[in-house]
Amino acid sequence: MSGAAYAIGDLARQTGTKVETIRWYERDGIMPAPVRTAGGHRVYTQAHLDRLAFIRHARELGFPLEDVRELLRLADKPERPCAEADAIARVHLEAVRSRIARLQALEAELVRMVAACGHGRVAECRVIEVLADQSHAHCLHDGHGGTGL
Amino acid sequence: MSGAAYAIGDLARQTGTKVETIRWYERDGIMPAPVRTAGGHRVYTQAHLDRLAFIRHARELGFPLEDVRELLRLADKPERPCAEADAIARVHLEAVRSRIARLQALEAELVRMVAACGHGRVAECRVIEVLADQSHAHCLHDGHGGTGL
DNA sequence: CTTGAACCTATAGTGACTATAGGTGCCATC
DNA sequence: GATGGCACCTATAGTCACTATAGGTTCAAG
Numbered sequence: 001m002s003g004a005a006y007a008i009g010d011l012a013r014q015t016g017t018k019v020e021t022i023r024w025y026e027r028d029g030i031m032p033a034p035v036r037t038a039g040g041h042r043v044y045t046q047a048h049l050d051r052l053a054f055i056r057h058a059r060e061l062g063f064p065l066e067d068v069r070e071l072l073r074l075a076d077k078p079e080r081p082c083a084e085a086d087a088i089a090r091v092h093l094e095a096v097r098s099r100i101a102r103l104q105a106l107e108a109e110l111v112r113m114v115a116a117c118g119h120g121r122v123a124e125c126r127v128i129e130v131l132a133d134q135s136h137a138h139c140l141h142d143g144h145g146g147t148g149l
Numbered sequence: 150m151s152g153a154a155y156a157i158g159d160l161a162r163q164t165g166t167k168v169e170t171i172r173w174y175e176r177d178g179i180m181p182a183p184v185r186t187a188g189g190h191r192v193y194t195q196a197h198l199d200r201l202a203f204i205r206h207a208r209e210l211g212f213p214l215e216d217v218r219e220l221l222r223l224a225d226k227p228e229r230p231c232a233e234a235d236a237i238a239r240v241h242l243e244a245v246r247s248r249i250a251r252l253q254a255l256e257a258e259l260v261r262m263v264a265a266c267g268h269g270r271v272a273e274c275r276v277i278e279v280l281a282d283q284s285h286a287h288c289l290h291d292g293h294g295g296t297g298l
Numbered sequence: 299c300t301t302g303a304a305c306c307t308a309t310a311g312t313g314a315c316t317a318t319a320g321g322t323g324c325c326a327t328c
Numbered sequence: 329g330a331t332g333g334c335a336c337c338t339a340t341a342g343t344c345a346c347t348a349t350a351g352g353t354t355c356a357a358g
Contacts, residue, residue: 008335008336020316021315023337023338024314024315039323039324039336040322041323041324041335042336042337061251061252062210064314066313089263090259096252096256097256099248100256102210103245103248104249107246110242114242156304157304167347167348168305169346173345173346177345187354188306188353188354188355189354191306208345213345299358301357303354303355303356304355304356305354306354307353308349308351309348309350310349311346311347311349312345312346313345313346314343314344316342317342317343318340320339321336322336324333324335324336325335327330327331
């Protein structure tokens with residue numbers, strides 16, 4: 001119960017990470033250096049496994065490592081006064097929601113395309129319009145309506 | 150109507166892209182080379198603007214450029230028989246849905262944290278458990294339940 | 299006609315890995 | 329207890345998708 005021990009390859013398999021990447025995370029500092037065997041092999045704990053799984057998921061979702069570091073600091077110190085943690089959480093929340101919205105727009109268009117494909121042709125593909133749409137971009141105003149990708 | 154013309158800086162401003170990145174996209178081939186002025190300055194059309202906006206959104210959503218290229222080919226040839234386009238669309242659809250699901254889990258947890266922050270402390274932060282959760286990972290079975298970062 | 303912001307090319311640097319080379323440890327099997 | 333071979337080690341170089349810098353040219357506003 002106290003001591004699940006993993007080799008680097010176990011961690012790699014369980015999280016779908018390359019062994020090299022795990023070692024790189026250690027050099028980077030985002031993963032703590034584990035204990036070593038006499039021969040120098042790394043020996044990981046359950047905590048390492050959890051942390052690595054978290055990092056990988058966050059990266060897959062597109063958070064830069066720097067943000068992941070921040071989220072980890074947040075998780076590391078649950079007794080910290082709220083101001084900063086709240087700010088971090090809020091910023092990420094907004095980013096997450098924006099991503100969800102745009103992914104849902106893309107999802108809808110892909111569904112439409114796959115459905116249209118049932119009829120033998122790609123039909124007019126609007127994937128580009130869906131994502132090129134300025135509604136989520138910074139500036140812009142007019143909305144011209146053209147198709148020509 | 151036929152001829153909106155943009156300098157590279159206009160495209161950059163309108164899409165939130167760095168000028169260097171646009172030139173890089175051209176060298177890369179994902180953006181077609183525009184007409185030049187006598188002095189060598191690039192002159193873009195509305196089509197360029199749309200395509201760039203699409204590329205940027207797709208990249209923000211985490212698609213590698215190679216996938217973006219594929220989606221663009223899909224959009225470029227709407228008369229193409231369906232098999233390949235359908236396959237591409239389906240694969241991306243699955244990827245998109247998986248992303249949405251995980252982002253929503255993260256969103257829920259961030260909401261919970263921000264709410265808890267109202268009471269002065271970060272409370273138990275479960276951001277890590279939420280994302281470290283193996284439910285979306287490749288292999289794995291047991292689910293131990295520990296918290297340790 | 300000047301001035302300076304915006305453009306040009308070319309090259310080097312960054313973040314986050316990924317691959318390769320060359321060597322060592324571990325342990326199951328003989 | 330020797331040994332075969334796979335997993336591990338370090339170090340370095342390469343990749344992708346940019347981003348920054350240096351050093352020079354163009355163009356449009358005044």
